[in-house]
Amino acid sequence: MPSTPTGATIAEAADRLGLSVDTLRYYERDGLLLRAVPRSNSGHRRYQPQDLRWIELITRLRSTGMPIRDVHRYAALVRAGDGNEEERLALLRAHRETVLHQLAEVTAHLGAIDHKIGIYTDRLERISHSA
Amino acid sequence: MPSTPTGATIAEAADRLGLSVDTLRYYERDGLLLRAVPRSNSGHRRYQPQDLRWIELITRLRSTGMPIRDVHRYAALVRAGDGNEEERLALLRAHRETVLHQLAEVTAHLGAIDHKIGIYTDRLERISHSA
DNA sequence: CTCCCTCCTGGAGTGCGCTCCAGGTCAAGG
DNA sequence: CCTTGACCTGGAGCGCACTCCAGGAGGGAG
Numbered sequence: 001m002p003s004t005p006t007g008a009t010i011a012e013a014a015d016r017l018g019l020s021v022d023t024l025r026y027y028e029r030d031g032l033l034l035r036a037v038p039r040s041n042s043g044h045r046r047y048q049p050q051d052l053r054w055i056e057l058i059t060r061l062r063s064t065g066m067p068i069r070d071v072h073r074y075a076a077l078v079r080a081g082d083g084n085e086e087e088r089l090a091l092l093r094a095h096r097e098t099v100l101h102q103l104a105e106v107t108a109h110l111g112a113i114d115h116k117i118g119i120y121t122d123r124l125e126r127i128s129h130s131a
Numbered sequence: 132m133p134s135t136p137t138g139a140t141i142a143e144a145a146d147r148l149g150l151s152v153d154t155l156r157y158y159e160r161d162g163l164l165l166r167a168v169p170r171s172n173s174g175h176r177r178y179q180p181q182d183l184r185w186i187e188l189i190t191r192l193r194s195t196g197m198p199i200r201d202v203h204r205y206a207a208l209v210r211a212g213d214g215n216e217e218e219r220l221a222l223l224r225a226h227r228e229t230v231l232h233q234l235a236e237v238t239a240h241l242g243a244i245d246h247k248i249g250i251y252t253d254r255l256e257r258i259s260h261s262a
Numbered sequence: 263c264t265c266c267c268t269c270c271t272g273g274a275g276t277g278c279g280c281t282c283c284a285g286g287t288c289a290a291g292g
Numbered sequence: 293c294c295t296t297g298a299c300c301t302g303g304a305g306c307g308c309a310c311t312c313c314a315g316g317a318g319g320g321a322g
Binding site for chain 4: 151152154157161171172173174175193198199200
Binding site for chain 1: 195
């Protein structure tokens, strides 16, 4: 009888990672993970620490705006094993640049919005002072 | 004979605002603008400075992540005229908070990615030194 | 007059990233 | 033995924000 691997259930994994169970299954189906998550005897997923660490990383990539398509590419590189570190690095660095640009843009737009907030605030203060 | 208003054509407006002509028409159809853009005798849109300024503002809101639904609400307040400045301000401030949270989150995730980049960089340097 | 370009409209289509569902299995608790 | 609950699969559906298209009109250049 094959022994059931220990590890987090999908609900536990979802909880720890801040994702939904549907998203976890979707990521696996879509090939974003490095391997198929091991199963218990009854066919339930049992997430190992290495699985959780990988998903944590791709969650970071995703929440900094990396499209799933690119996560896919990165996963393929890591799956391919040692020897392509330059490529992985290039991908991460390109993403870093993209994120920095985005941050700068959002910050600039936020500045203009803040300015608008200042205008409204002043106007409201003037009204309340004159009342 | 009614005189055609001067102003930017849709192509010029799109160009200045960094949007597509389709997006401009979509925004208008969807009620994101303060008013219907004036038309030339032949029915072509002629964007006035006030129209461009408004679209510039909502573009800033959009590119800081405000959903169209909320831009809609903001437009409704402004269209309603004076007297609801507190509400507008509340909306903008709430958005400001949301954006600040996002920025913090993205920055934090980027830090972790940078760490990863550092690890790869070190590894590659060690390889090239030992070569 | 004809060609061509830009614009018009209503409506359909697209890409992304999930999210939900029906129908089913399995193991534990009462 | 029966119910309950967590999980499984394949596949459909959804919300968002555009984006594209067919078919047509106005106006200037040659």
